[in-house]
Amino acid sequence: MRFRPAHSLIAAALLLALAPAFAREPTQLVRPAHGVVGVEDAQLDPNFWIGKLGADADRVLLDKAAIDAANAAMRAQDPTIHDLGALPASITAQQAREWIEEMSERPTRTLYDEKHQVVPAATLDGLVDALALDKLAASTPTRYALVVERASLRTFPTNLRVFSSDDDTDIDRFQESALFPGTPVAIVHESRDGQWAFIVSQRYRAWVETKHLAQGARDVVLGFPQRTPFRVVTGAKVSTVHTPELPQASELSLDMSTRLPIANVAPDKIVNGQHPYSSWTVDLPVREANGTLRIAPALLQKNSDTQGDYLPLTHANILRQAFKFLGERYGWGHDYNARDCSGFVSDVYATMGILMPRNTRDQSRSPSLHKTLFDDKSTREQREATIKDLQTGDLVYIPGHVMMVIGWIGDQPYVIHDTNGGTMRAADGKLRSLHLNGVSVTPLLPLMYDETHRYVDRMTSVVRVATSH
Structure with missing residues (x-):
């Protein structure tokens, strides 16, 4: 469906009226010893969530033409994207x-x-x-x-x-x-x-x-970045092989979504002292002593987590990519050689060719993304009606934070998010700060913004990336 700000209240009212159709089996959340309510080891595996989707897991949500059109709209309409x-x-x-x-x-x-x-x-x-x-x-x-x-x-x-x-x-x-x-x-x-x-x-x-x-x-x-053929990094991180012959290209760390063109060299030509047959020979930008650019070949092992094209946009791929970051330390502004909440979701979607703004506010309000917006006048019922419609890959925004929906267990939506916080009520009813400080899986509904407000009470936007124009 396509969400528009002007239609958000109508859409919410309609969903509320249809609430029985979204009825789900009530779920009693477990309280494991680690203290993260509702999360056991099985739920830390993407295959757990992929399996719940059945045949829908591998359905292509947007084809390449639709993604290209969405990216073109992003470049044309969003002021935070620079040409x-x-x-x-x-x-x-x-x-x-x-x-x-x-x-x-x-x-x-x-x-x-x-x-x-x-x-x-x-x-x-x-x-x-x-x-x-x-x-x-x-x-x-x-x-x-x-x-x-x-x-x-x-x-x-x-x-x-x-x-x-x-x-x-x-x-x-x-x-x-x-x-x-x-x-x-x-x-x-x-x-x-x-x-x-x-x-x-x-x-x-x-x-x-x-x-x-x-x-x-x-x-x-x-x-x-437009050159073809290319390799795109689909692992959380990969690196080029060690090469003393070219230190600038030796064990260079490459984060998820990095794209490098294939070098135009003969398949039997030695590259930096090594035969390339078991690697991809990619072109890397190298800085010369005077600060100028040189394009140099480097080797990327064929068994590293890269692809020769962007991944199909499917629920299964969204989940697989997101879970590759599970446990990575939270890094505000991509600090600590890691990423933050908005960087996490945009790096994941970038492996499927999707362009998004960098920061949470810009993502949540982007004119080219399909969204339901909330403000101080939005009621709790309107927010909960939207929650009932959440799908895998949807992005839930609160002030300063974004979470990616990964699925449902009974009536509980679950999210994966890169968070430096995480507060829930303990068994005694008191708020407990979990200090998750990394990419984490949690149920959405128990997350507390403060003593009287849940995260869902403070939602500013829900974005569905995988929706065609």
Whole structure:
């Protein structure tokens, strides 16, 4: 079905009227010794949930043409998706300043460092000075680069970690996201010390260390992710083989959804000191000493978890891909060489060729995604009516968090989500913080937002990605 904001109340009322049709067998949730209510070892296996879907598990939800159309709509309609190919040959100082100031606004709240000390005002002033806005030329030629290794995107041109409270050193408020090898970017500006670049990527604008970038010709950079044939990483992480002959390509970590083109080399040609017959020879972007781009061959073992095309968009594949991250540590803004809640769901869907915005709010409100929206006027009954209609792969949003539906056990919907929290009521009725801090499986309904509100009471949106236009 297609969800539209204007229709959300009508849809909810209709579903409520049809509630008996969605009636499910009441389920008594177990309380295992580990304390995560309703979860036993069997439910940590994707095959448990795939088996509950029967023949529907492998039904193709959207074919390639439909996915291409959805991605085209995303690029055309969503303001958080940036078309690098449409950037002008030069960026004006006014435009660069607007982009940088939108990202790098001087914090007004108190922040703490890794030693639990207040970050001095002088330090924050120094970060603003590092933006070097006074060095913006009236017009600067647009430069292009490929990311050569996993690179953090930062609010300011610094690796200083800052936190909202003196007892939390987990969520770095200057960490925005991360880019994977082979990602094209446009360089807009450089920090005062020249060690950082303010870049525009398809899904984000922020600061990245220049050591992670290799500058090249526009057509080479923008054409790199379009080249065919290619391999796309479908495992949580894989890596290239060790190669002392080319250290930049040796054991390079590649996250799920990374796409690399197959190199145009003879099948019997030795690659970096090794015969390639048991590996895929892929092209990697390499940074030369002067910061320029070189495309070099590297080996990716054939037994690694990669594919020669994007996976079909099926419920089974959604589940298999999501569960490959089960237990991975939560990393705000793709920190800790991991990912956060919105990065998790977008990396999963990217292996099936689906383009999504980066952050939770943007995903939940994207004009090109099918959604039911909720606000302060939405009733509990309207929210519960939508819950009754949840399907595998649906995304449930609350303020600052997103969860992916994996199925039902009786009348209990279950989700997999990358969370740094997780609060439920203990057997004595008191709230208990589970501190899950990773990719976790939980029932949805027992999750508590605060003492009086469940997660479902605070829902802002439910998005169904696998719905055609």
